[in-house]
Amino acid sequence: EADIYQTPRYLVIGTGKKITLECSQTMGHDKMYWYQQDPGMELHLIHYSYGVNSTEKGDLSSESTVSRIRTEHFPLTLESARPSHTSQYLCASSEDKPSPYEQYFGPGTRLTVT
Amino acid sequence: KNQVEQSPQSLIILEGKNCTLQCNYTVSPFSNLRWYKQDTGRGPVSLTIMTFSENTKSNGRYTATLDADTKQSSLHITASQLSDSASYICVVSDRGSTLGRLYFGRGTQLTVWP
Numbered sequence: 526e527a528d529i530y531q532t533p534r535y536l537v538i539g540t541g542k543k544i545t546l547e548c549s550q551t552m553g554h555d556k557m558y559w560y561q562q563d564p565g566m567e568l569h570l571i572h573y574s575y576g577v578n579s580t581e582k583g584d585l586s587s588e589s590t591v592s593r594i595r596t597e598h599f600p601l602t603l604e605s606a607r608p609s610h611t612s613q614y615l616c617a618s619s620e621d622k623p624s625p626y627e628q629y630f631g632p633g634t635r636l637t638v639t
Numbered sequence: 640k641n642q643v644e645q646s647p648q649s650l651i652i653l654e655g656k657n658c659t660l661q662c663n664y665t666v667s668p669f670s671n672l673r674w675y676k677q678d679t680g681r682g683p684v685s686l687t688i689m690t691f692s693e694n695t696k697s698n699g700r701y702t703a704t705l706d707a708d709t710k711q712s713s714l715h716i717t718a719s720q721l722s723d724s725a726s727y728i729c730v731v732s733d734r735g736s737t738l739g740r741l742y743f744g745r746g747t748q749l750t751v752w753p
Contacts, residue, residue: 529682565745565746565748566745567643567728567743567744567745567746568683568728568743569743570740570741584740615682615683617682625670625671625673625688625690625732627685627688628685628741629685630682630683630684631682632680632681632682633680633681633682635680
């Protein structure tokens with residue numbers, strides 16, 4: 526099993542609250558990713574990073590923001606949570622090498638905004 | 640438009656039986672195709688990765704095939720076990736970008752009954 530961790534695993538929070546989803550990996554990977562997944566639907570890339578101080582938006586527009594101050598840490602923040610943000614958020618990482626590169630996923634955070 | 644379509648959407652089989660899951664894609668230019676297993680409430684775990692030149696790859700009781708000409712892949716599971724109950728996701732990577740973008744299918748939900 527990959528050494529990539531996400532906390533919290535489950536979060537129920539009220540509308541308007543600020544939240545930060547944590548993601549950490551101990552594999553020394555430069556590339557990290559955040560995906561959003563609704564039940565029965567495909568994963569959508571919302572943010573990615575090539576390394577420290579590098580962040581880019583993914584295919585799916587998201588009101589969340591990310592930061593990459595340390596190689597091992599890639600937190601995702603929602604400044605003001607809304608019910609439309611209810612979803613599962615998956616963090617992943619991979620080595621910086623040509624495709625095909627293995628992408629390792631964390632266990633996910635299931636977010637519910639009431 | 641780059642897409643990945645999987646069938647069936649869901650499948651129920653008895654323990655010990657074999658099954659085959661299908662994946663059709665339109666991703667171009669093609670780089671590689673992966674099959675992931677995602678247990679409920681967990682992140683996806685890689686089963687196989689195949690490049691253009693590979694047409695079959697096995698991982699224990701899982702055997703994936705790839706026909707790059709028809710843009711089809713299948714995942715065959717032999718002698719199913721209760722622990723095989725999960726969502727199986729087909730993922731195709733392109734080589735048209737530095738990121739090596741991954742395109743995800745919606746998955747086939749497999750249930751193995753005793």
